[in-house]
Amino acid sequence: MTLVTDPAAPRIAIVGATGVVGNTLIELIEERGLHYREMHLVASARSAGRELMVDGRPYAVQDLEDFDFGRADIAFFSAGTPVSTEWVPVAAAKGTLVIDNTNAFRMDPDTPLVVPQVNAHVLERRPLSGIVANPNCSTIPLVRVLQPVEHRWGIRQVVASTYQAASGQGHHGIEELLEGTELALRDPDAELPAERFKPPLAFNVVPSIDRLLDTGFTLEEQKMLQESRKILDRPHLDLTATCVRVPVVNSHSEAVWVEAGAPVDRKELVGLLAALPEVTVHDAENPAAFPTPLRAGHPDHVHVGRIRVSPDNPRGFWLWLVSDNLRVGAALNAIQVAEHVLRHGFMAGGTR
Template sequence: MTTARATAASARADGPGPSPAPRVAIVGATGAVGTTLIELIEQRGLPYRELHLVASSRSAGRTLTVGGEEYEVQAIEEFGFAQADVAFFSAGTSVSEKWVPVATAAGAVVIDNTIAFRMDPDSPLVVPQVNAHELDRLPKSGVIANPNCSTIPLVRLLRGVEDRWGVRHAVVSTYQAASGLGYSGMDELHESSRAALQGAGAEFEPRNFRPSLAFNVIPKIDRFLDSGFTLEEQKMLQESRKILGLPHLDVTTTCVRVPVANCHSEAVYVECHEPVDRAELIEVLGSLPEVVVDDAHDPAAFPTPAVVGSSDLVHVGRVRITQSNPRAFWLWLVADNLRIGAALNAVQIAEELVERGTL
């Protein structure tokens, strides 16, 4: 713990009465996750006594309204992180690698939404519905990492399954929306779709998705590794193990980009240590926090990104025990990747920190 952070933590711990509402900074405030963070902070009433909106110099000077008040977006190069008790970072890995150490050295606790610190042993990787106990104390690094957008809904379901039957291994295929790359991804999907509908003569040069995502699926997200898997697929394995505290958990994935604006979907196969009863499985899944099982009463019901829309729930359907192995089952899940997979998880981390008096 840096001297600044240790001093701040000591002052909060030793002061009389409840801790005051924190001073909050949002880095990447004008991006897709940043604006969703702002929306959720308003909706959920996360307490703060100061709010600072921070972004790149390109966005500096813009004015955003939060809670009926106008805030000018500040350039990250000019912002003093000593003004913040907690800083949300959602501006990309390179920004986090450069500026998170600056923020923690100034005494801020960082909730980081990039890959930069997820596997750092001194930075807990937190999904509050799974491992909130990690928030009982400030991390040594000053950083709490927000997991990958596809990992979060998966581990929320695997937690309940592991507790009841134990998980031997899981096989996951993801169907990830264009919003996984923020506004630029969604804009490109719309542009490429218009160009495709105009016919072969339309000019369009892909920027984020190669080949074009319009009316297409791309079985590659992030870069390829020597193993033949992509970094996105490796993230889901490593992060699931760390969050669940199961270092030998076997999770293998194929991550696919699909022409959907928002909401990631996953087809999940799980093999357990004991036989699984479908009715009990539905009961276990449905009892998990903020999970709804769409086919609990109608096996033909299932969620889709278009139906789920903007939601703070993990939606589950197609729950079925495999015919050849009573210890194994399949399910289908859909979750809003900008909310559940990023901003909501980050806000819930902050809420836990406030509730536990850790900040």
């Protein structure tokens, strides 16, 4: 039970509480025993009045349009970029600390972009904007393994290819994949739903996520570059990505090529990665034991396998990453930001 009467415990609002990230935030608040003295679940008028349980207590979902952010010390936003663009400044103006899961403020210079295991030091002071941004779901696991490599050997270049799950497009994305799969199994010539994924995702891989930019890269690919540079504080980091949607329900994977600044000893690299918090290294030669979205292990860890130093270039190596995009890539990162701020940061002396 984490509802407490302690006046130092925050009043929490979850905007987008009915979505897959919102649901995961609720699960994690329960699992981790985050203390709160009020809980407000907020979504659109479509789900206002719907009841959701938190720690065994029912809460009616409130319409965002009617919600008074003066009632929340911390607000987690996971309701899409347009909703955050409009409503996060409203919440911040009321003094609420916003932890935003969308793309709206990630590159704003007054808003820290935080992966607590990598750059928690930026949370010492309250951000000028009153917002802490959560990075993209593929950026979070990537920077967590890149940081120690940068510290030890330096990084010359990173090339990442992602294999991203349908849940990255929210609950409608999961439904569209499942519906399309069922239809295709019944009739291979059936017209498959293609609202969230174009072309359809069932029995397919789709090399485009988010909108296409003039550069020929997608916004998702640009986010990985810009966000990694900001989090690692390497404004000229040479990183390039191809982001691909695959017919997996949940958990993103990434094949990552890193060219370091000096020759890399494989054993040392394995040891360095294995020593990271909440990272599991799967260093088995047996292909059946390689981490996959279906069977990686602890859902709150970044799983690393297939660690290969190139025999032709001792500075270059490959990593295979698997992590739960709803947890590690979204809700867990947001909760860990809140936990850090409440324990060590600018809210430690009180809720505001």
